[in-house]
Amino acid sequence: xxxxxxxxxxxxxxxxxxxxxxxxxxxxxxxxxxxxxxxxxxxxxxxxxxxxxxxxxxxxxxxxxxxxxxxxxxxxxxxxxxxxxxxxxxxxxxxxxxxxxxxxxxxxxxxxxxxxxxxxxxxxxxxxxxxxxxxxxxxxxxxxxxxxxxxxxxxxxxxxxxxxxxxxxxxxxxxxxxxxxxxxxxxxxxxxxxxxxxxxxxxxxxxxxxxxxxxxxxxxxxxxxxxxxxxxxxxxxxxxxxxxxxxxxxxxxxxxxxxxxxxxxxxxxx
Amino acid sequence: xxxxxxxxxxxxxxxxxxxxxxxxxxxxxxxxxxxxxxxxxxxxxxxxxxxxxxxxxxxxxxxxxxxxxxxxxxxxxxxxxxxxxxxxxxxxxxxxxxxxxxxxxxxxxxxxxxxxxxxxxxxxxxxxxxxxxxxxxxxxxxxxxxxxxxxxxxxxxxxxxxxxxxxxxxxxxxxxxxxxxxxxxxxxxxxxxxxxxxxxxxxxxxxxxxxxxxxxxxxxxxxxxxxxxxxxxxxxxxxxxxxxxxxxxxxxxxxxxxxxxxxxxxxxxxxxxxxxxxxxxxxxxxxxxxxxxxxxxxxxxxxxxxxxxxxxxxxxxx
Numbered sequence: 001x002x003x004x005x006x007x008x009x010x011x012x013x014x015x016x017x018x019x020x021x022x023x024x025x026x027x028x029x030x031x032x033x034x035x036x037x038x039x040x041x042x043x044x045x046x047x048x049x050x051x052x053x054x055x056x057x058x059x060x061x062x063x064x065x066x067x068x069x070x071x072x073x074x075x076x077x078x079x080x081x082x083x084x085x086x087x088x089x090x091x092x093x094x095x096x097x098x099x100x101x102x103x104x105x106x107x108x109x110x111x112x113x114x115x116x117x118x119x120x121x122x123x124x125x126x127x128x129x130x131x132x133x134x135x136x137x138x139x140x141x142x143x144x145x146x147x148x149x150x151x152x153x154x155x156x157x158x159x160x161x162x163x164x165x166x167x168x169x170x171x172x173x174x175x176x177x178x179x180x181x182x183x184x185x186x187x188x189x190x191x192x193x194x195x196x197x198x199x200x201x202x203x204x205x206x207x208x209x210x211x212x213x214x215x216x217x218x219x220x221x222x223x224x225x226x227x228x229x230x231x232x233x234x235x236x237x238x239x240x241x242x243x244x245x246x247x248x249x250x251x252x253x254x255x256x257x258x259x260x261x262x263x264x265x266x267x268x269x270x
Numbered sequence: 271x272x273x274x275x276x277x278x279x280x281x282x283x284x285x286x287x288x289x290x291x292x293x294x295x296x297x298x299x300x301x302x303x304x305x306x307x308x309x310x311x312x313x314x315x316x317x318x319x320x321x322x323x324x325x326x327x328x329x330x331x332x333x334x335x336x337x338x339x340x341x342x343x344x345x346x347x348x349x350x351x352x353x354x355x356x357x358x359x360x361x362x363x364x365x366x367x368x369x370x371x372x373x374x375x376x377x378x379x380x381x382x383x384x385x386x387x388x389x390x391x392x393x394x395x396x397x398x399x400x401x402x403x404x405x406x407x408x409x410x411x412x413x414x415x416x417x418x419x420x421x422x423x424x425x426x427x428x429x430x431x432x433x434x435x436x437x438x439x440x441x442x443x444x445x446x447x448x449x450x451x452x453x454x455x456x457x458x459x460x461x462x463x464x465x466x467x468x469x470x471x472x473x474x475x476x477x478x479x480x481x482x483x484x485x486x487x488x489x490x491x492x493x494x495x496x497x498x499x500x501x502x503x504x505x506x507x508x509x510x511x512x513x514x515x516x517x518x519x520x521x522x523x524x525x526x527x528x529x530x531x532x533x534x535x536x537x538x539x540x541x542x543x544x545x546x547x548x549x550x551x552x553x554x555x556x557x558x559x560x561x562x563x564x565x566x567x568x569x570x571x572x573x574x575x576x577x578x579x580x581x582x583x584x585x586x587x588x
């Protein structure tokens with residue numbers, strides 16, 4: 001796996017405007033059938049942070065991720081990863097799609113799915129070798145389900161399936177991770193495991209952009225947050241931008257109840 | 271019962287069609303696009319007719335190219351209509367292939383005024399007649415070895431499909447399971463889709479000369495679906511799929527020879543019986559498959575006495 005020279009991790013006075021930000025999004029607009037889904041997105045992600053993308057249903061959270069990854073066409077927008085166009089930097093990016101996006105009845109084992117994470121580094125026409133499977137096994141051990149490697153994936157619980165996806169992303173050995181709702185419908189143990197994993201990735205200087213739906217845990221899990229509702233309502237350190245006023249702007253009238261619940265929970269937990 | 275060399279050739283041709291079809295067929299089943307085979311096999315009709323009308327000959331190469339091109343166009347049109355027209359894939363497939371099939375029928379009737387190009391034969395094929403149409407494929411080596419043309423064509427297609435499968439095994443696997451991840455890894459899922467569709471188109475055209483445009487669907491889908499019920503591994507599924515294709519060809523033709531003698535049935539279609547046999551295999555798998563069959567599900571529902579933990583597959587475990 002090729003490692004490019006990464007900018008030094010020391011404190012940059014203006015991380016938001018760094019040319020070498022893990023991800024810079026300029027003027028991104030995406031439309032389905034001429035109806036804009038997200039527009040005018042301008043973002044620079046700080047390096048080595050856990051960043052939540054938060055917003056109501058239909059706010060374009062997944063769309064934002066997919067547009068950055070060239071999975072859906074953009075009307076406009078320039079995506080740069082560590083200062084270079086996305087296409088040159090694929091090997092630096094790990095992707096955890098939504099769990100429902102694949103068919104879990106597919107005849108593959110957990111280990112085989114995780115091995116797919118290293119396909120990018122194997123290259124065309126080359127077979128999967130023992131060392132690739134060993135790396136996948138290692139990633140499975142890391143997420144705590146090494147003993148389930150041989151299971152067909154439909155015979156795993158929802159939490160275990162999510163761990164398989166995370167293990168696959170780990171096997172990619174990326175610098176920048178896109179995760180689409182990794183916490184959706186997982187058990188408490190898996191949730192803790194995912195958080196521990198995110199922290200570990202952060203300690204290694206990696207950046208994680210995570211679509212997150214549970215407002216109650218945003219402040220505990222993430223140090224940066226992007227509030228999204230078609231446009232970016234606010235983006236920055238959680239302590240600065242994750243407050244009632246911004247949340248109301250993001251969620252509209254439905255917000256106060258949720259926010260109260262969230263605040264209550266946060267106070268209980270801290 | 272009398273079994274001629276001709277019968278062996280018929281089985282060999284059917285078996286090759288079975289293997290060639292099972293390879294793309296397995297991926298069609300897994301991608302939940304089984305009807306794409308149906309669509310393509312119908313839509314190639316205007317390709318055949320156009321190639322004939324343009325070149326004025328029934329030379330197999332031009333017909334083959336025309337049909338395969340139109341088959342690929344079916345996949346492209348289907349993709350366009352479903353992405354631009356706000357129509358789901360199944361519906362757009364229905365629009366494309368019925369339209370192309372109708373155009374093909376009109377063209378064939380037109381062409382039939384000049385020469386025999388029998389629509390019935392296109393639909394049902396003529397497996398029994400394949401040994402009669404022979405070529406000498408090794409004439410350029412100075413060898414006079416005469417062999418059925420269908421054997422040569424399907425043999426080549428089978429080898430090509432096997433080679434593509436081996437070359438692109440992991441790419442087919444990942445782009446079928448998780449096309450988005452594949453694309454982010456630099457394995458363009460769209461291109462893999464069209465490679466698969468080209469395989470379906472070419473295989474369908476090659477096989478339907480033998481078994482007809484409707485029965486080729488049976489060989490594409492039924493053995494693959496049977497195999498899907500019997501295994502949890504993609505590689506095993508591909509092997510079983512090919513195996514069931516071969517078995518169906520052998521059993522089907524055997525029944526076609528045997529039934530008239532035993533039951534005095536006047537005339538039986540081999541291709542028809544090949545399809546029926548693969549259907550019987552599928553029914554047996556639905557009933558008896560260890561894990562996904564009815565029997566397996568019934569047995570699994572009984573309370574577990576001893577839970578057997580899955581053993582890790584790690585090759586590096588020490």
